[in-house]
Amino acid sequence: MADLSAFPITKRWPARHPDRIQLYSLNTPNGVKASIMLEETGLPYEAHLVDITDDQSHTSEFLSLNPNGKIPAILDPDGPGGRPLGLFESGAILIYLADKSGTFMSSDAAVRYETIQWVFFQNAGMGPMFGQLGFFNKFAGKAYEDKRPLQRYVDESKRLLGVLDRRLEGRDWIMGADYSIADISTLGWIRNLITFYEARDLVDFDSLKNVPAWLDRGLARPAVQRGLEIPHRP
Numbered sequence: 001m002a003d004l005s006a007f008p009i010t011k012r013w014p015a016r017h018p019d020r021i022q023l024y025s026l027n028t029p030n031g032v033k034a035s036i037m038l039e040e041t042g043l044p045y046e047a048h049l050v051d052i053t054d055d056q057s058h059t060s061e062f063l064s065l066n067p068n069g070k071i072p073a074i075l076d077p078d079g080p081g082g083r084p085l086g087l088f089e090s091g092a093i094l095i096y097l098a099d100k101s102g103t104f105m106s107s108d109a110a111v112r113y114e115t116i117q118w119v120f121f122q123n124a125g126m127g128p129m130f131g132q133l134g135f136f137n138k139f140a141g142k143a144y145e146d147k148r149p150l151q152r153y154v155d156e157s158k159r160l161l162g163v164l165d166r167r168l169e170g171r172d173w174i175m176g177a178d179y180s181i182a183d184i185s186t187l188g189w190i191r192n193l194i195t196f197y198e199a200r201d202l203v204d205f206d207s208l209k210n211v212p213a214w215l216d217r218g219l220a221r222p223a224v225q226r227g228l229e230i231p232h233r234p
Contacts, residue, residue: 002077004084009075012061013048018077021045024062025072025231026052029188030127033090034072034097036184036227041101045074049231076100091123094181104180111175118174118182121163126189129156134197157193158203161211168210172217179221187218188228 079085
């Protein structure tokens with residue numbers, strides 16, 4: 001039985017199954033990357049809800065695992081060399097779980113790095129830009145009289161969607177015939193953009209040639225459907 005007592009996060013979120021990967025998350029667009037990947041791989045895990053609306057990601061216990069105070073984070077009792085490993089940043093978690101499971105990323109070095117570049121494309125581009133669009137379209141930013149910030153993020157979001165749309169021309173998935181961590185990284189954010197952020201019309205989503213069908217294919221996967229609800233919001 002793995003001993004996780006050296007990790008303060010387990011004091012606030014005790015592990016009922018310490019031999020399994022511990023997931024600390026909420027089903028936000030970033031959070032579901034980890035839960036979808038865990039569901040897709042079949043790796044045994046235990047999910048702990050970190051309620052960011054109650055600032056739980058900034059408690060001392062959570063910060064001991066992720067000093068950046070963001071979900072998701074994981075704690076693998078059987079990390080490299082058989083030693084426990086704590087990990088944060090959704091992109092890093094996807095790459096780690098792909099390597100651990102031997103799935104959803106090619107073993108061919110060139111294809112591997114190409115896959116990683118599309119994960120980074122989502123992390124560095126779509127996530128921040130879509131999040132800002134959501135702020136100015138749905139949340140406190142709606143009250144700003146100056147609409148230039150909203151338009152800036154609408155324009156950049158449309159540009160990024162166009163990049164993805166061109167990439168998907170003639171492809172079922174971002175990497176071609178094979179579903180990968182590039183798709184897992186991106187699905188939740190685009191779903192969130194057109195539903196929760198209410199930006200479907202703003203970004204002319206239905207005018208895209210390839211992204212809507214790709215999104216439908218991804219959302220139809222049973223593991224994606226399960227992962228999108230893990231952990232449930234309070």
